[in-house]
Amino acid sequence: MKIHYISENNSVLNHFLGQIRKVNVQNDSMRFRRNIERIGEIMAYELSKILPYKNVEIQTPLGIKNTTEIDTDLVLCPILRAGLPLHNGFLNYFDHAENSFVSACRFHPNNDDEFEIRVEYQAISDLNNKTVLLLDPMLATGQSIVAVHQKLVENAIPAEIHIVVVIAAPEGIAYLEKNLPENCHLWVASLDEKLNAKNYIVPGLGDAGDLAYGSKL
Numbered sequence: 001m002k003i004h005y006i007s008e009n010n011s012v013l014n015h016f017l018g019q020i021r022k023v024n025v026q027n028d029s030m031r032f033r034r035n036i037e038r039i040g041e042i043m044a045y046e047l048s049k050i051l052p053y054k055n056v057e058i059q060t061p062l063g064i065k066n067t068t069e070i071d072t073d074l075v076l077c078p079i080l081r082a083g084l085p086l087h088n089g090f091l092n093y094f095d096h097a098e099n100s101f102v103s104a105c106r107f108h109p110n111n112d113d114e115f116e117i118r119v120e121y122q123a124i125s126d127l128n129n130k131t132v133l134l135l136d137p138m139l140a141t142g143q144s145i146v147a148v149h150q151k152l153v154e155n156a157i158p159a160e161i162h163i164v165v166v167i168a169a170p171e172g173i174a175y176l177e178k179n180l181p182e183n184c185h186l187w188v189a190s191l192d193e194k195l196n197a198k199n200y201i202v203p204g205l206g207d208a209g210d211l212a213y214g215s216k217l
């Protein structure tokens with residue numbers, strides 16, 4: 001797996017990452033969603049640099065400009081719920097992309113820290129020969145991403161798969177390296193220290209889905 005860490009140089013990205021973590025800022029859910037969206041826009045821009053391009057001629061009112069345009073069909077696939085604001089950011093930049101949606105959530109059968117991942121809702125477009133961007137702000141154990149990836153490749157052979165996460169734990173990265181094909185790309189905005197006993201990322205930010213949309217039963 002090729003891993004791209006995008007916050008190695010100082011930039012305004014660090015402000016947005018700081019705001020989604022900061023306890024007295026992150027509880028403003030509109031700001032939280034908008035910050036994840038802004039991070040998505042920056043990640044979309046960074047990712048766009050390694051996509052295939054073709055030469056094109058643009059007719060302006062005054063002449064012709066030779067330039068380039070992205071030369072692959074993109075499909076954006078957020079993991080519901082927390083992937084939605086990240087998806088908004090990607091869609092702001094890749095506005096011609098197709099979209100697929102898959103839900104994944106932690107289910108605690110015994111009401112303790114043990115959980116399994118439930119993949120339920122899915123609306124998946126034709127992914128054959130397309131460049132699929134799988135979007136989720138949090139990579140903790142990695143089980144959600146691996147479960148959704150399995151669904152995506154059940155009936156299709158995408159040209160490329162890029163997994164995009166905002167905050168990653170080393171344990172999750174190791175799990176993806178073990179369970180996903182070599183040719184996947186992983187994009188990480190911020191690498192954190194570890195998981196805690198409940199498999200939350202430390203220092204992380206808490207529960208991204210709850211911060212964006214409120215707590216669930």
Ligand SMILES: O=P(O)(O)OC[C@H]1O[C@H](OP(=O)(O)OP(=O)(O)O)[C@H](O)[C@@H]1O
Pocket residue numbers: 079080081082083104105106117136137138139140141142143144145172199207208209210
């Ligand atoms: O790497 P993992 O250990 O699988 O954990 C990460 C997943 O956990 C969160 O989803 P959650 O289950 O909280 O659902 P939500 O988006 O509805 O809040 C997050 O958005 C990821 O999808």
Ligand SMILES: O=c1cc[nH]c(=O)[nH]1
Pocket residue numbers: 082138140199200201202204205206207208209
């Ligand atoms: O730290 C974590 C782990 C899983 N899901 C989250 O939203 N946060």
Ligand SMILES: [Mg+2]
Pocket residue numbers: 082207208209210
């Ligand atoms: Mg959640």
